[in-house]
Amino acid sequence: MGTKATRKDFYMEIRRSLGRFLSIFFIVALGVAFFSGIRSSEPDMRATGDAYFDGADLMDIKTVSTLGITADDIRAIGNVDGVEKVEGGYSADFLCQGEDREIAVHIMSMLPSMNKVTVTEGRLPQKPGECLTDDEMHYKVGDKIKLKAGDGKKVTDTLTTDTLTVVGTGNTPCYISFSRGNTTIGTGALSGFFVVADSTFDMDVYTEAYVQAEGAKELTAYTDAYEDRVKEIQDNIEAITGERGQIRRQELTADAEEELDKAKKELDDGKKEAEEELSEAEQTLKDGEEQLADAREQISDGRAQLEKARATLNSKQKELDNAKAEYASGKQQIEDGEAAYVQGMADFGAQKAAFDKQKAEAESKFAQQKEQLDQLNHLCNRMAADVAQKKAQLSTLEVTIDNLNQQISGMNPADPQLPDLQDQLQKAEADRDDLRDNILPAALAELQGYQTQYEQSKKAYDAAKDEADSRLAAGQQELDAGAAKLSATKTKLDSSGAELASAWNRIQDGQTQIDNGWTELEKQEDTLDKAEAELAASEKELADGRKEYEEAKSEADQKIADGEQKIADAEEEIGKIKNPKWYVYDRSTLTEYTGYGDNADRMRAIGKVFPVLFFLVAALISLTSMTRMVEEQRTEIGTMKALGYHKLTIASKYLGYALLATLGGSIFGVLFGEKVLPYIIIYAYGIMYHHIPDILTPYNMTYAAAATLAALACTIGATLAACYKELSAQPAVLMRPPAPKNGKRVFMERVTFIWKRLSFTWKSTVRNLMRYKKRFFMTVFGIGGCMALMLVGFGIKDSVFAISELQYSQIQVYDGMAYLEEDISDEKQQNTAEFMGRDTDVEQYTEVNMRNITLVNGSRERDAYECVPKSVEDIGSFIHFRDRRSHDKYELTDEGAIISEKTAKLLDAKAGDTIYVKDEEEGNHPVKIASICENYMGHYIYMTPGLYEDVYGERAAYNCYFFKAEDSSKSALEKTGQKILRQDGVLSISYLRDIQKQLDDMLKSLNLVIVVLIVSAGMLAFVVLFNLNNINITERQRELATIKVLGFYDPEVAAYVYRENVILTFIGAGVGMVMGRLLHLFIIRTVEVDAAMFGRNINFPSYVYSLLFTVAFSAFVNWVMYFKLKRIDMVESLKSIE
C-alpha cells in the first residue's frame, strides 16, 4: 500500500482515532456475532441432536406388525436393499403403582446395539426380572415393582415374571424430553419406560424390528437429505411386507390347528379324572357329618343336667342371701341402740353436772345472805346498848341536878359557892335537856329503823331458802330416775348382741356349702365346653372340606368350560387369522423427536428476522462512521491529491481502515457469536431435552461468510462512495473549507408564540435537529432499532408467558377433567353423576363428550378435540367463549360449532364456513362454523348436543366430566380428584393446574433465549449511542470550543449538546416502540408452533423497561461524553475550518 509515509499515516490514523476504530470494530462484531450466532443456533441444534442420536445408535426406522415379527422376518428385512442393520425387540405397556396413583409404563427390551440406554445410576438389566427405570420416575435401585396388565390379560402372558427389580435408572434416545407418549391402557398416557433384558419377555415373536439405514448416520438428523434417505429405505422395506405377511399367516394357522387338537384331547382326559376325584371326596364328607351329629347330642344332654344343678344352687343362694340381709338389719338395730345408750349416758352426765353446779351456786348465795342478816342484827343490838347507856346518862344527870338543886336550896343565896353551883346546875340542866329531848329520841328512832329492816330481811331470806330447797329436791329425784332407765337399756342391748353372733355363724356355714356346689358345677361345665370346642373344630373341618370340594368342583367345571370356550375361540380365531398389517415408521414415531426439530425451526424463525434488524442497525452505524471519517479528512485528501498521489492510494487508507475494522470485527464476532450464542440457546433448550449430553457448536462458515461479506459490503461500499465524492473534487476546492451549511428556518419558527419563548440554545437545538437530517434519521433509526429489539425481546416473553395465564384463568376456568371408562354402563354413569352432584368438594360439574377428531377444510387437515357439553347453559361457566380482540362473548347454539382461533387459522376457515369432520368409513361430516373463539393451547371444536346429532345422526355419549373444586388449592384439589377417581367407572383424572405447569416449564426454556436477545440489543444500543454521540461531538468540536471561549461553563456546554441527544433519544424510543410492535407481531407469528397460539400482546411494563434501558444507556453514554466535552481545547476555535 503506497509509500512508507502513507503506511505510517494509516497506522497513525488508527492510533489517533482508536475510539472510532474500536466502535466500528465492536459494532460490526456485535452485528456479525448476533447474526451468525442466532442463525447458527438452528443447525447447531440439529448437529447437537444428531451427535447424540448417532452416539446412542438410534434407529432410523421402526417396523411393527400386527402379528409380531419372526426371526425370519428380521432376516428378510436385513436383506432389503439399503438396510445396514436390523434388530428385533420386544415392548409392551403395563400398569403399575406410581407415587400416588396407578400409572402406565412402557417396557422395552434392550437391543443388542441400537438405541443405547445411558445408565445414570446402577447398571443395565442382565437377568430376567431386572429392569432399568426412567430417570424421570421416582424409582430407586432395589425397588420392586409389581406389574398389572391393563387389558385384562395376565402379565405373565407377556413377561416371565410380573415383579421387576430395579437395578438402575437411566435414559434412552427414544425419549429425549419429558413426554412419554400414549398408550391404550390406564389413563392413556405413559408415565415412563422400563428397560429389561430380552429374556424378561416371554414371547415367541418380536413386537418390532429396528432398522438402521445405510449412510443415514453420516447425514444430519432433521435435514432433508437424511429424511429422503430414510424414506427411500422405508419404501424398500414396505415392499417386502406383503409377502412376509402371507408367510406369517400360514405359519400361525398351522401351529394353531395342531395345538387345538392337543388341547381337545387334554380336555377330555381332564374331565374324566376330575369326576372320579370329586365323588370320592363326597363320600368322605358324608361320614364325617354323621359322627359329628352323635357328639352334638351327648353334649346337649350334659348341658341340660348342668342347667338343673345351677337352678338349685341359685335358689339356695337366694335363701342364704335373705338370711344375710336379716342379720345385717339386726346388727344395724343393735348398733343404733348402742349409739342411743351412749348418747343417753352422755346426756345424763351433763344433766348431773348442771344440777350439781346449780345446787352449789344456791348454797353459796344463801350463806352470803345469812351473813348480811347477822351483821344487821349485830348493829341493832349495839344501838340498843347505846340507847340504854344514854338513858343511864340521863338518870345520872337527873340525879346530879337534884343534888345541885338541893345544895342550892340548901345554901344561902349569898354563899360564894352558890353561883358556882347555880352555874353547874344550869349546865347540868342544859345537858339533861339536850340528852332527854334530842339525843335520846334520835337514838331511839335509829334503833327502831334498824330493827324493822332486820326483820324484813330475815323474812325474805327464809322464804327464798325454802323455795330453793324444794327445787333442788325435785332435780335430785329426776336424776335418779334417768340413771335407772339407762342401766335397763344396757342390759337389753347386751342380750341382743349375743343372739346376732350366733346367727352369723349359721350363715357362714350355709355359704361354704353353696360355694362348694358351684366349684363342682364349673368343673362339669369346663368338660362340656371342651367337648363342644372339639365338636366345632370338627364341624369347621368338615365345612372347609365341603367348601374345598365345592371350589374344586366349580373350578373343575370352570376349567372344563374354559377349555371348551378356548377351543371354540381358538377355532374361531383360526378362521379369523388374516394377513398381518405392517407399519414402517421413521424416527418421527419417537415421542418429542419431532418437537426438537420444531424447536430448531422456531430458532430459525427467530434467526430470520431478529438478527437481520440487528445487523442492519450495526451496518448503518459503521457506514455512517466511515462516511464521517472521509468527510472530516477532506483537507488531507485535497493535500494528498495536490501532492500528486493517485486516487486509489488516497482511498486505500480509508478502505484499509474500514477493511481492518470490519474484518477484525467480523472475525471476532463470528468466533464469539457462533460459539457463545448457540451454546446459550441450546443450553436453554436443554431444560427440556436434558438428556442430550454434549452441546455442539461447530462454526457454520456460510453464515460467517454471509455476515462478514455483508458487513464488508456496507462499510467498504460506504467508504468507497464517500471517497469517490471527495476525490472527484478539485484539490483546491478540497483545501478550502466546505461552504458552511445553510441555516434554515424550521417550521416551528412560524409558530411564533412558541418560538419566541425558546432560548437561543433551544432554537439552535431545534434547527440543528432539522438541519442535520442524515444524522437525525441515523440516530433515530439507531436508537429506535435498539429500542425495538429490546421491546421485541420483552414482548416475546410477554406473549409467550401470557398464554398459560390466559388459557387457564380466563378461558378454561375449570379445575380438572374426569374421564369415564369406555363402554361404561348406564347405571355406573348415573352413579358417578350422582356422586359429582352430591360431593361437597365439587363446586360444579358438567358432562361432556371429549373426542379426538380430524377436521378437514379443502386440502388442510388438523387434529382437534371435539367437545360436546350435555348442558349448553352450564358450559359457559367452564369455558369462556369470546373474541380475542373485542372480548365479545359467544353462545354455543345449534346453528353451528365454535372453533378455536388457531385451528381456524391453520384450516384457513372463517366464521360461516363449512368444514368437515373426517370419517373414512362413512364419509366426512360437514359442520358449519358459527364463531371463532380465543384459545391458546390445543385445538378445539365445540358443539351443542343438538348440532352433534345433526352432524353425526346419533346422540352424543358423554365420557368426561369437567369439574370445579370448592377449594382449588393443590392438595385439596388432588384430594377431591382422588375421591372422584375412586368412583366405579371413572378412568382417569387430569388437572388443569398440572397441564399449566407443564406448559410453563416448557416455555421457560425460551426465557434464556429472550435474555440473550435483550442483552444483545442493550449492548448494541450502547455502542450505537456512543458512536453517534462521538460523531456529534467531533463534528461540532469547533462550535463547542467557540462556546467555551464565549464563557459557557462546562455544564452549559454539555447541556447545549445533550438537549439534542435527549430529544433524539426520545424520538428514537418512540419510533422504536412502533417498530418493535410491528416486528413483534411478525416474529410471534413466525415463532409460533402449531399446537399453540401465543399472545399478541406486549405488556405495558415491557415498554417501560425498554424505554428505561434505552434512556439509561443514553444517559450513561452522555455521562462518558461529558469528560470528552471537558477535554475540548478552546484553541480549536482559533484553527481554520477543515
Added chain:
Amino acid sequence: MSGFVTLDGVRKVYHMGEVEIVAADGIDFQIEKGEFAVVVGPSGAGKTTVLNILGGMDTATEGSVEVDGAFISQYSQKQLTAYRRDDIGFVFQFYNLIPNLTALENVELALQICRDPMDAEEVLVDVGLGERLSNFPAQLSGGEQQRVSIARALAKNPKLLLCDEPTGALDYNTGKSILKLLQDTCREKGMTVILITHNQAITPMADRVIKIKNGRVSRMIENNNPVSVDSIEW
C-alpha cells in the same frame, strides 16, 4: 509598571513527550486603558500564546498577568470561565459563528450569559448590519460575518476586546473596513482593543505596537500619532 493590562515575565512551556517547547519565554508589556494595541510578529513567535493567556483560554507556566487590577494568572478554571464570560470580547479569525443561528441570535447567544449586556440589535446596527439581522451566517459575506463576530464581542460590554487576525480570512478592502470598525470602536467607546496580526503594515494605526520574536517582546513602540486606517496601504 502597572498599566490596564500588564504582563510580567510570562513564560509558557508545552511538554510534548520528552520535548519541551517554549512558546513564550518571558514576555513583559503593559497596555493602558482605551489604547488600540497591536501585537505583531512572525508565525510561531508566541503571539497566539499571549492571546490565549490574555483571553483566559490558557494559563501561563510562569509570570503574572494583570487585567484591570485582577491577577488572572492565579485564576482557577472556573474563575477563568467567568472572566471570559464577563470581561473579554473575542474576535476570531474565522468568525466562529453558530451556523444555524441568525446574526441577531448569534449576538444574543453571547448576551444571555453575560452580566451587563448591551442591546443586541443596537450593536448590530452600530457595526453596520441593521439590514441583515435575521440572516444566517451562510447568507452573509466574510466581512459581514466578521462584523457579527465583532458585534457579539462588543455587546458583552467587555473590558478587553481581543482580536485574533480579524482580517486574516478577508480580502483587502473588507479587511480594511473591519480594522476601521475596530479603530472607531476603540476611539468612540474608549474600548481597550488588542489586535494580533502578522501584518507589519497596519502598525501605524495603533497606539501601541508590541513586537514579538522568539517568545519575547523584541520592541515596544508607543505611537503618539496613530493614523487612520484609510491612509494605510499594504
